[in-house]
Amino acid sequence: MRIDQVELRHISMPLVAPFETSFGVEVDRECLIVAVRAEGLTGWGECVASANPGYSYETVKTAWHILADFLIPSVLGRQVDDVPSWIAACSHVRGHPMAQASLQLAFWDLLAQWQGISLQRLLGGQGDRVRVGVSLGIQASPQALVERIRAYLAEGYPRVKIKIKPGKDVEYARTVRAAFPEILLQVDANSAYRLYDAPTIQAMDDLNLLLIEQPLGYDNIFDHAKLQAQLRTPICLDESIHSPDHARWALEMNACRIINIKPGRVGGLHEAVQIHNFCRARGAPVWCGGMLETGIGRAANLALASLPGFTLPGDISATNRYYHEDIAEPSFVLNADGTINVPAGLGLGVTVQPRVLQKVTKTEKTFRR
Ligand code: OSB
Ligand code: MG
DSSP states (O other): OBEEEEEEEEEEEEEEEEEEETTEEEEEEEEEEEEEEETTEEEEEEEOOBSSTTSSSOBHHHHHHHIIIIIHHHHTTOBOOSHHHHHHHHTTSOSOHHHHHHHHHHHHHHHHHHHTSBHHHHHTOOSSEEEBOEEEOOOSSHHHHHHHHHHHHHHTOSEEEEEOBTTBSHHHHHHHHHHOTTSEEEEEOTTOOOGGGHHHHHTTTTSOOSOEEOOSOTTOHHHHHHHHTTOSSOEEESTTOOSHHHHHHHHHTTSOSEEEEOHHHHTSHHHHHHHHHHHHHHTOOEEEOOOOOOHHHHHHHHHHHTSTTBOSOBSOOOGGGTOSSOSEESOOOOOTTSEEEOOOSSBTOOEEOHHHHHHHEEEEEEEEO
16 A cells, blocks of 8 residues: 555544543543554544643644654655554554554554455454443542442443542542442552552452552563562553553562553553463463544454453443543443443544544644655
């Protein structure tokens, strides 16, 4: 395939409700959308970098810079027929995994369409649906959190994740567990603690949590190994895993027992599959994390989460948990069995709606060869 044109857009989508984590509150989801055109086809990608560098050093503006000035010029006009060649063409850029992953996703979508198959099939996924959960932001009080969880359980979500931060942790988790003694429950600290906070983390060790996600520093695999040795509950790493090597280091160091795989955080779907394969061979469970994606990123996450090693429910909720109106159709709905269907159409299997896309676009630029 000869890459003819790339379009880059900075979009802003209003969330149905503000999403608060230990690093801040998001009211509108800002991200980048890329469209890569070749052979009369269009492949779509989403860059999950946010407006602020709270989750990752990457932001929509750093990703725009890396894409516009380095990555897009290195693929425009080129003949690229497989993922390894694409990665080789982009490998001169160090870091910036979210920028890399967005362009790589558009190429995966193109490649699947070119081959006349779904992204799920190209990735090696199986089955028509995946088990999912819901991730709740920090609420004003433990009781408010319990009520929101009650509503999501009534909708049919089979697994709940709550965000925690210092001062809104043990009491919140205990109240939720007391209200719902049987549910699949996990907590996510988004790097809000230090090793000397181990007693606070240990205070949640008897709550029968599925896992404790990223309690310590985003760049600190080492101290997670020290903390895991003091806990029965598995640690799951999110922010600390930026590449297949990080996943290997973390498991070999016993810094975690579970890995949250987000294609954007690890540089792309190719790297996500590599981490999945490595963890599966070691018997370590993985699950697909989320970044409040639009229908484009959500479709890709569903395809990825259908690989056999994704044995825990993903942070892939129904469209209406995030947005009143999405840029791609059809929207994703929760099935009665707590699953969401994996798109079966060509490529990503969703259709971008130009009218909605235009409405949410802040800036756009077209790159031609
Ligand atoms: O840490 O998993 C996280 C959203 C934005 C940034 C980081 C995280 C999250 C979520 C939301 O937990 C998951 C979702 O998309 O539903
Ligand atoms: Mg997380």
